[in-house]
Amino acid sequence: MTAIPAPPPPGARRPGIPLGRLAGAPVHLQPSALLFAGLVALAYRPVVAAGHTTAAAYLIALVFVVLLFASVLLHELGHALVARRYGIGVRGITLELLGGYTELDRPAPRPGVDLAVAAAGPLVSLTLGGAGAALAAAVPGDGIVNTLLTQLAVSNLVVGLFNSLPGLPLDGGRVLAAAVWRFTGDRGRGVVAAGWVGRGVALVTAVTALLLFQLGFQSLFGLAFALLLVVTLWQGAGAAVRAVRGARAAAPGLAALAAPLAGVPAGTPLARAQDQLAASPRPDAVLAVLDPQDRVVAVVDDAAAAAVPPAHRGEVDVATVARALSTVPALPVTAAVADLREILESNPAALYLVTSGEDVCGVLRAAVLTDWLESQRK
Template structure:
C-alpha cells in the first residue's frame, strides 16, 4: 500500500508564503512506529503491532511445523521465527517497489512504515498525473508477484521433504496472495489507487475519482467479509483464519472511509476564502479586566468578534485564547487582566490574504493551533479559527456538532 503525506513548509518560518499549487495536499503522516534503519536512503519504521504479528505468526507456524513436519518444539518455533523474518522482508520489498518508482518520477519518499497487516510508503506529494499514479501503485504488487515466482522456482529445485522447501512454498503462497489481494480495485489497496488513476483520467477530477474508488473499497470489504463467513460455515476457513481476515476487512473498511473523507474534503478546498472566513478584531488595552473585555465584545454589533490586546501605541500584541478565557471562573473575571489569558502575536502563525484554500490547509497542518492572524501587507485584518475551516471542509460533521 501507499500513503501520501502533506507537504510541510520549513518549520522556522512562521509566516506562510505562497507555494507551488502543483503539490496536492494530503494528510500529514501519523508519526507512529519506531525507526529501525534505512533502506536505499529511505527511513524504515516498525509499529508496535509488528511485534504482535511476529509473535502470532511464529506461534502459528511453529505449531504447524511441530504437528505436520514432526519438528521438536524449539526447532519448530525457530523455523517459525525465520518465516516471520522472510515475511517482513517481503512486505518491505513490496513497499520499496512503490518508493523507488515514486522517486523515479521525482516524488520524494518520507518513510516506510511496517504495520500489523500491511506496510505504508509515505510520499511528500501526490502523483502529478494518472499515469504516474498507476505506475507507483502497481509497483508494489509487481514486486510481490516477482518474489512469489522466485520462491516458487526455489521450491521446485529443493528436495521433497526439505524444511527450506516448506518455507519457500509458504513465501511463494503469501507473496502471490498479497499481490492478488492488493490489486483488487478499491482504496486503500494498490489496485484501488490504480482504479482512481483510471477514473482520474476519465473524469478529469482526482477528488471525485478518490471518492468513487473509496466506495469501491468499502464494497470489497463487504464482499470479502461475506465470502469468508460463508467459507467458515462450510469448514473451509478456520476460526483463526476468520478472525485474521475480518481484521483485514476492518482495516480495508476504515482505509476506504478515510479515502472517501479525503476526496470530499480536497474537493472543497476552493471554498476556503480567507477574506470571508477571517473574523473581525476588537482590541482592548493591556491591563483591561477580562470581564470588562468580554462585556465590550458582547456589545459589539459585529458577529464573531475576536478579542485582542493592544499596547499603549495601539499596536496589536496578543489574541485572547477563548478556551483559557472560559476556564476563568465568572467571579474572578473582573480581577483577571485580559493579557493573562492571551497568546502573544509572535507565537501566532500569519496567513496573508490571497492564499488558496489548499495552501491554507497546508499551513494549518504544518502549524497546528486554534487561531491564526490574517494579514494584508503589514496590517492584521482578522483572525482565522481552525473550526471555521473545518466547517467548510466537512459541513455535515460541523452541523452534527
Template sequence: MSNDRRQQRSPGLRMGRPFGIPVYVSPTWLIVAAFITYTFQPAVLSFLPWLSSASAYAVAFVFAVFLYLSVLLHELAHCVVALRYGLPVRRITLYLLGGVSEIEREPDRPGREFLVAFAGPLLSLGLAAVGYVLYRVVPPDTIIGVLIQQLWLSNLIVGIFNLLPGLPLDGGRMLRAGVWKATRNPGAGTVAAAWVGRVLAVALVVVPVALTMITGQGQDLTFLLWSVLLASFIWMGASQALRSARVRARIPQVQARALGRPAIAVTADVPLAEALRRAREAGARAIVVADHEGRPVAIVNEAAVGATPEHRRPWISTGAVARSLEPSLVLAADLEGESLIDAMRETPAAEYLLVERGGEVYGVLVTADVNRMFTGV
C-alpha cells in the same frame, strides 16, 4: 487543514535507510509476528515432523521475519518508482497489517499514479515466481524448502490481494488512475475506488459467513479473524479516502481575499483596550501593529487577546499580544487553492498578513477561518 511538515513522533524502531528512505518497524509488528509464529508452528511440524516443538517455533518465527522482509520490498518498489517521478518519500513503516509507504505528494498524472501503485504487486508477484522456481528444485522436506514454499505462496497471495480494485489497496489506486484518466478528474477516481473498497470490505466478512451458512460447515476461527481485521483496514482506508476527496474538492474554494479579515493598524504602545475599541468602530476584525512610519511589523494574536482578562486590557500594550511579522507570514491577497494551502504549510501560524501585489495591506487571514472551510467533511 493538516500540516505535513509538523514534527511527528517516531512510529517505531528505525531499521535503516535503503535508497535514502527511513524504514521503521512498529511495535505492533511484534503482535503479528507472535501470531504468525504461534499459528504457523503446527504447519511446520506437519511438514517437518522430525523437528522439536521449540525448533518448529523458531522456523515459524523465521518465516514471519522473511514475510515482512517481502512486505518491505513491496513497499520499496512503490517508493523507488515514486522517487523516480520526483515524489518525496517520508518513510516506510512495517506494522500490524503489513506496511505503509508515506509518499508526501500524489502523482500529477494518472499514468504515474498507476505505475507507482502497480510496482508493489508486481514486485510481490515477481518474488512469488522466483520462489516457485526455487521450490521446484529445493527438497520440500527441509527447513529451507518449507520456508521457500510458504514464502512464494504468501507473496502470491499478497500480490493478488493488493490488486483488488478498491482503496486503500494498490488495485484501488490503479482503478483511481483509470477513472482519473477517463474523466480527467482525480476526485472522481478517488470516490469510485473508495466505494469499491467499501464493497470489498463488506464482502470479506459477508462471503465467508454466507458460505458457512450455506454449506453448514464450521468456519476456521483464525481465517475469520483475519477477514475481519482486513475488512476493517480496507473500510477505514476507503472512508479516509472519501474524506480526503471531499477536502480536496473544497480546496479550490479557499481564497485569501474572500477569507481575509479587514484590519486596522495601531502602534505597539497603544493599550489593547483602545486598539479593540478602534477596531469595533472601524468594523475591523483584526489588528495589525505598525511602526511610526506606518509599516506593519506584527499581527495581534486573537488567542492571546481572548486569554487577556478584560479588566487588564487597558494596562497591556497591543504589542504585548502580537506576533512579529516574518517574511513568510506575509501572503499575497490573491492567493487561492493549493497555492494558498502550501504557503500556509510553509510556516504554520494563527494569523497571516495579506498584502496586495503593490505592497498595500489588504487584511489578515486567520487560520481558524480556513479550517472552518473543511469542517464536517
C-alpha cells in the same frame, strides 16, 4: 499479510521503532507489527511441528515471519523506487500490523505517475511469489526449506493478487483512482470512486471469510485476521472518500471552479500542446510544463499563448509562454471568501493555484474567481 494501511498526513507520522535506512529512506516498525509477528509464528508452528522439537518449530516459524516481513519491505520498496524515478521524494517506509505503507513527500503530478507508483508494489509481490514457487519446485522433497519457500510463494502471490483488487486503500484502488482521474480530469472523483469500490471489496471479503469458516476451510485465527482486514479496508476506503468530500465542502465554489492541469513535456510545440488539450476530456484545463521527471514546473499563461500567431505556434516551445510554478500565487482550498477577496486584491494575477496542503488541486483563472466572488455578494 497485505500492505494496505493508508499513510498518515504529512507531519503526522506515528512513532515506531527505527530499523535503519533502505535506499536512503528511513524504515520504521510499528509495535503492532510485533504482535502480529507473534500471532503468525503461533499459527505457523503446527505446519513445521512434525519431526521437530517445540523450540525448533518455533525457530522455524520465526524465520518464516522474518522472511514475510522482508517480502513486505520489498513490496514497499517497489513503491518508493518508482516514486523516486519520477522525482517524488520518499519520507519513509513503515511496517505495521497488516503490512506497511510508503510515505511520499508529495502527490503524483499526473495519473500515469500515480498508476505506476501504485502498481509497483503488487508487481514486486507477484515476482517474489513466482520466484519462490520456482525455487520450491527446484528443491527436492518436503523438508523445511521446501516448506518455507512454498509458504512464502503462496503468501506473496496472495498479497500481490489481493492488493491488485480495484478498491482503496489497496494498491489496485490507487490504480483505479488514477484511471478515473485520467479519463475525467478530476483526481478527487477517482479517489471517491475507488473508495466506494473499496467498501464493496471489504464486504465481499467479509462474506467470503465467513463462508470459508462455515465450510471448515478456515481456522478461527484465519477468520479473526480476515475480519480485522475487513475493518481496515472499510476504514481506509471511508477515510479516502471523506477526505475528498471534506476538502470540497470547505470551499465548494473553489473545488468546482478549479480547472485541472494538463501536463506536457518541456520542448513540446505550443500548437501540438493545444491540440492535445482540445482532444482531452477536459479542454478547459490549463496547460502545464513538465520536467524530465514528470514534475510540474510551470503553467502556460493564456494571454501569452494567445499572443503567438497561429502560424508560428508549431515552432514555439510551450515553455516560452509559461510561468514558473513558484511565481503563481496559491489559494488554499480551505480559504474563506473574505480571505480570497484579500488575496485577489493584494496579489492580482491571471492564474491562481488551488492547493490542499502540498497537493495542487487545480488552477483558477482570475476572471472566473472574480465572477464567483461577485456571486457570493448576492
